[in-house]
Amino acid sequence: MKRTVGLVEGMNLQATVRGAKLPVMIGPNGSLWSTRTPIGLGTLHMARPLGGDVVEGQAWGEGAEWMLEQMPRLLGHDDDLTGFSPEGKLDSLWARTPFLLNRTDRPWDAIVGAVVGQKVQVTKAVDSRRAIARRFGDPAPGPEMPGRRRGHILPSPEVLGRLGYADLHDCGVERKRADTLIRTARELRRLDSLWSRPPVEVRARLEKIRGIGPWTSNLVTAVALGDPDAVPVGDYHIPNVVAWCIAGEPRATDERMLELIEPYRGHRWRVIRLAKGNGPAPRYGARLSLTSDGMTRGR
Numbered sequence: 001m002k003r004t005v006g007l008v009e010g011m012n013l014q015a016t017v018r019g020a021k022l023p024v025m026i027g028p029n030g031s032l033w034s035t036r037t038p039i040g041l042g043t044l045h046m047a048r049p050l051g052g053d054v055v056e057g058q059a060w061g062e063g064a065e066w067m068l069e070q071m072p073r074l075l076g077h078d079d080d081l082t083g084f085s086p087e088g089k090l091d092s093l094w095a096r097t098p099f100l101l102n103r104t105d106r107p108w109d110a111i112v113g114a115v116v117g118q119k120v121q122v123t124k125a126v127d128s129r130r131a132i133a134r135r136f137g138d139p140a141p142g143p144e145m146p147g148r149r150r151g152h153i154l155p156s157p158e159v160l161g162r163l164g165y166a167d168l169h170d171c172g173v174e175r176k177r178a179d180t181l182i183r184t185a186r187e188l189r190r191l192d193s194l195w196s197r198p199p200v201e202v203r204a205r206l207e208k209i210r211g212i213g214p215w216t217s218n219l220v221t222a223v224a225l226g227d228p229d230a231v232p233v234g235d236y237h238i239p240n241v242v243a244w245c246i247a248g249e250p251r252a253t254d255e256r257m258l259e260l261i262e263p264y265r266g267h268r269w270r271v272i273r274l275a276k277g278n279g280p281a282p283r284y285g286a287r288l289s290l291t292s293d294g295m296t297r298g299r
Helices: 064-074 089-096 107-116 122-136 157-161 165-169 175-191 199-206 214-225 238-247 254-264 268-276
Strands: 002-006 031-037 040-047 054-060
Touching: 002 064, 031 064, 031 107, 040 064, 054 064, 089 238, 089 268, 107 122, 107 175, 107 214, 122 157, 122 165, 157 175, 165 175, 199 214, 238 254, 238 268, 254 268
Parallel strands: none
Antiparallel strands: 002 054, 031 040, 040 054
16 A cells, blocks of 8 residues: 655755664665554555655555545645744754654553663663564564565564563663563553543653653653653753753753743753754763663663
């Protein structure tokens, strides 16, 4: 099945479809997204013809129709910029690279991505997520593509909820994160009506699950719901990046970051994404050290 979706004029193309922290840029060679849709497994290949103003999508599997219908939301067509008026450095960044926030409407994928990303290096989180999908999930539908390995789709919450800590330990997930994943998977069937509610309600309910705090819940709503006001407090880097961009301060606490982005309430995740495009804050002082269990210290 195929579909063509036009881009929103004046907007740069961004899509965040690989969990909670990994943006995927859609270029001429395209990007693949495989997931467990409400109607079955599906794979979506999106490509933008060089210099074109449309994205061409092709999908396979039982969930192909759903994935093609999701394309406009993946491209940010539902994003509302009303009330967003950047100032200072943010204004110049926005003028250079305006973008729309997308949504996947796949909260389970975002939950897994966020939980395995708790307090570990990004590469470790990606490796664990892939290992879970390969070992306990399903092969992604669709043909073999040159230069691409066939992907795997994360196991359903029902399957993951039947696992034990030892199963996830073999995927590089230590006890605390493993217990949180299993606990959340078992709870998820009670949350079917949650995902149509405002992000603030979604976050509040998720944070009632032991092991899920504001950092995790905000990343989930940012990715799954396109939440423009998500603020993942507790991150090691984000406060510094925001403070460096807005105030020229190389180091900041969560409290300082919240103070700086308060004028943009309603669009704070958009500001964070914009500030990250400015580059990292200057590095000095103690670095993160990776321990044998894959956790980072000094956060």
